[in-house]
Amino acid sequence: MDNELSDIIEELRRYLNYLKSIGMEEIPVANFRMQNAECGVEIKNSVNQTSHSYPKIQKPELRIQDSKLTEAKSLEDIQKEMSDCRMCKLWSARKNIVFGSGNPHAKLIFVGEGPGEEEDIQGLPFVGRAGRKLTEIIEKGMKLDRKDVYICNVVKCRPPENREPEIDEVRACKPFLEKQIEIIKPAVIVALGRPATATLLNNKKVTISRIRGIWHEYKLVIKLMPTYHPAYLLRYYTLEHRKQIYEDMKKVVEELNKK
Numbered sequence: 001m002d003n004e005l006s007d008i009i010e011e012l013r014r015y016l017n018y019l020k021s022i023g024m025e026e027i028p029v030a031n032f033r034m035q036n037a038e039c040g041v042e043i044k045n046s047v048n049q050t051s052h053s054y055p056k057i058q059k060p061e062l063r064i065q066d067s068k069l070t071e072a073k074s075l076e077d078i079q080k081e082m083s084d085c086r087m088c089k090l091w092s093a094r095k096n097i098v099f100g101s102g103n104p105h106a107k108l109i110f111v112g113e114g115p116g117e118e119e120d121i122q123g124l125p126f127v128g129r130a131g132r133k134l135t136e137i138i139e140k141g142m143k144l145d146r147k148d149v150y151i152c153n154v155v156k157c158r159p160p161e162n163r164e165p166e167i168d169e170v171r172a173c174k175p176f177l178e179k180q181i182e183i184i185k186p187a188v189i190v191a192l193g194r195p196a197t198a199t200l201l202n203n204k205k206v207t208i209s210r211i212r213g214i215w216h217e218y219k220l221v222i223k224l225m226p227t228y229h230p231a232y233l234l235r236y237y238t239l240e241h242r243k244q245i246y247e248d249m250k251k252v253v254e255e256l257n258k259k
């Protein structure tokens with residue numbers, strides 16, 4: 001019963017997000033008589049048998065999509081599932097969905113908050129200025145090859161003006177990220193910046209400067225290291241920040257060496 005109720009609430013939440021994403025600001029309610037069955041879905045009220053008509057909305061087949069996502073066995077399966085995703089409003093301005101890239105069996109995943117302009121154009125994560133900074137951290141700081149790790153974001157479509165993803169966008173896209181992590185099964189996740197850390201730890205109130213460099217756990221099983229987002233380093237770069245991020249990555253390398 002509890003499961004059934006939470007399924008209903010979850011589906012309702014997703015449906016409301018969907019209505020918002022297509023620009024509807026009100027919930028359709030049964031307060032008008034059916035004028036023309038052709039233009040909507042007829043619903044019989046079981047109490048007084050009055051017919052009502054709701055505006056015809058192309059509702060996404062959430063259950064089907066969700067169950068296919070649950071069944072996904074590979075990154076390709078997930079990518080196929082989200083190939084025309086419109087589960088949140090970010091779909092409307094995107095040029096490309098930025099799924100993720102790197103080694104599908106990586107021991108280490110980097111998760112940022114969302115694609116920027118260059119990423120949107122190329123359909124690849126972290127390929128702009130912040131991406132070059134991340135590559136420098138991985139290759140010079142950690143002495144790893146970028147192609148041996150996996151890199152992705154919380155939301156897969158670019159938020160306008162590179163703003164932080166909004167709550168409804170994160171909620172809509174998070175199942176794809178969770179499935180990516182489930183399939184890759186990394187030993188360590190590095191959360192880049194506050195939004196990624198808050199999403200992965202399910203805690204909206206995190207302050208990155210306070211929790212960076214401290215080991216956390218993702219779903220109680222995968223070690224998670226929060227650190228600064230490379231874009232933050234580009235904007236507010238100081239020697240102290242550089243030292244901190246390199247200290248954080250040193251801990252990550254030590255942890256990977258134990259595996």
Ligand code: SF4
Nearest residue numbers: 085088091156157173
């Ligand atoms: S950000 Fe995620 S949920 Fe939103 S449209 Fe893009 S792929 Fe779908």
